[in-house]
């Protein structure tokens with residue numbers, strides 16, 4: 001065989017392998033693309049139990065199949081939930097994206113729909129699982145930048161054609177491919193390339209998926225010559241962009257790559273070439289793998305500060321969140337005593353939505369607590385976001401909280417006046433630090449005896465920043481009111 005004939009047979013398996021191994025690149029795409037809150041429903045606490053149960057149930061199937069729906073109709077009011085990752089996300093990114101949306105959606109006082117760039121989460125009061133378009137609430141977001149200067153009519157037309165083509169392709173293959181597809185066309189002749197992703201929610205059948213995507217494509221098309229558009233419908237998500245934003249899909253939903261490999265491999269008779277290809281592919285893979293594992297320690301500051309814990313480690317540390325390990329129930333979740341593999345004892349907070357004052361934003365909380373450190377503030381040791389729920393790991397304090405010390409009847413330990421003063425001063429120092437000493441102004445908003453923890457020397461440590469809010473330096477007060485219960489009880493109790 002001449003060299004001309006041999007090169008495609010090398011190139012083919014190499015191409016296929018490098019395509020396969022580039023899958024390892026990781027990005028959970030948690031950028032917020034759209035949030036719609038349904039404020040029309042009456043705000044009251046009655047949806048909370050079902051809401052929590054639905055959000056708790058969904059991740060079980062998100063872990064297995066990258067999407068899930070769950071609903072509870074009794075006792076009323078009914079709550080319906082749906083979560084879906086886009087088909088190109090790898091398992092871990094899907095969980096990260098879900099974790100992000102689960103912590104973000106409760107920004108809505110009641111029901112809502114949240115579109116992140118990598119996943120979707122909706123909780124609503126009716127069965128919306130077969131809904132395709134919703135003229136009132138579907139959103140189209142065109143970017144502000146144009147891909148082509150306005151005076152170049154010809155290139156503009158060419159760009160629109162290219163968008164049109166790619167959108168048509170992505171629609172057709174998504175309908176055939178269980179509701180998900182990506183498509184791309186490289187640029188040429190000075191006109192930018194176009195990449196697109198289409199995702200229908202898996203509760204739709206192929207016909208409804210087509211209806212939804214046809215509507216979304218014609219809307220997205222109207223954005224040209226803008227360089228990017230996102231059409232966010234009740235039943236699907238469609239995005240095109242001049243930059244490649246998706247990963248090459250893997251596993252479920254797309255078998256095309258494996259098929260490519262199979263064909264490529266059987267097409268080439270030379271086992272040697274395959275071995276060379278595999279070797280190069282493996283090199284590539286290990287490089288990518290390193291990148292991936294560093295990306296998995298998301299997000300930003302968590303990876304830098306080594307705050308990251310594996311979910312399984314924490315699960316084992318608490319004996320699978322055994323009741324006997326439970327230390328207490330805080331505003332933002334229950335706290336368990338955990339013993340890490342190295343023997344270190346820690347307190348692990350399991351975040352759930354069980355109060356009206358939702359944990360606004362897990363990521364912000366971690367960033368916030370990690371940046372402020374003071375002897376009178378409880379120290380955050382780390383967190384886990386990959387598992388079915390978000391966990392925070394704090395230092396463990398053996399004397400537990402002040403309310404327990406104060407209110408135990410026949411207490412073996414009655415605090416002396418010196419000890420009380422020591423606790424008050426420590427609490428005040430911690431608060432002073434929060435209120436400005438740390439370079440930010442942080443209002444705790446829920447100071448009470450159960451949030452003052454005591455170490456072995458009765459040093460006060462303020463806990464539970466779940467409700468804390470940063471305020472801008474020019475704001476002198478908070479307008480959102482007092483969040484806590486029993487506010488002020490510390491002063492009355494301690495003295």
Ligand SMILES: *[C@@H]1O[C@H](CO)[C@@H](O)[C@H](O)[C@H]1NC(C)=O
Pocket residue numbers: 037038039107108109
């Ligand atoms: C609904 O309520 C949320 C939170 O209170 C608010 O941010 C949002 O602007 C409201 N949306 C509408 C459409 O009124």
Ligand SMILES: *[C@@H]1O[C@H](CO)[C@@H](O)[C@H](O)[C@H]1NC(C)=O
Pocket residue numbers: 127130131
């Ligand atoms: C969707 O399902 C509801 C009931 O679950 C039904 O009333 C409605 O007709 C369905 N809509 C479509 C478009 O299939």
Ligand SMILES: *[C@@H]1O[C@H](CO)[C@@H](O)[C@H](O)[C@H]1NC(C)=O
Pocket residue numbers: 033034141142
């Ligand atoms: C559209 O998306 C951009 C980010 O891609 C965002 O900054 C902007 O606020 C969005 N516009 C609307 C109306 O949501």
Ligand SMILES: *[C@@H]1O[C@H](CO)[C@@H](O)[C@H](O)[C@H]1NC(C)=O
Pocket residue numbers: 069070071129202203204
């Ligand atoms: C999930 O959605 C399907 C429709 O695709 C529906 O038949 C099923 O009842 C839903 N499951 C739950 C638990 O609501």
Ligand SMILES: *[C@@H]1O[C@H](CO)[C@@H](O)[C@H](O)[C@H]1NC(C)=O
Pocket residue numbers: 133134135214215218219
């Ligand atoms: C998409 O569907 C909505 C609701 O049926 C309709 O009002 C709108 O005109 C459709 N848009 C396009 C571009 O087809």
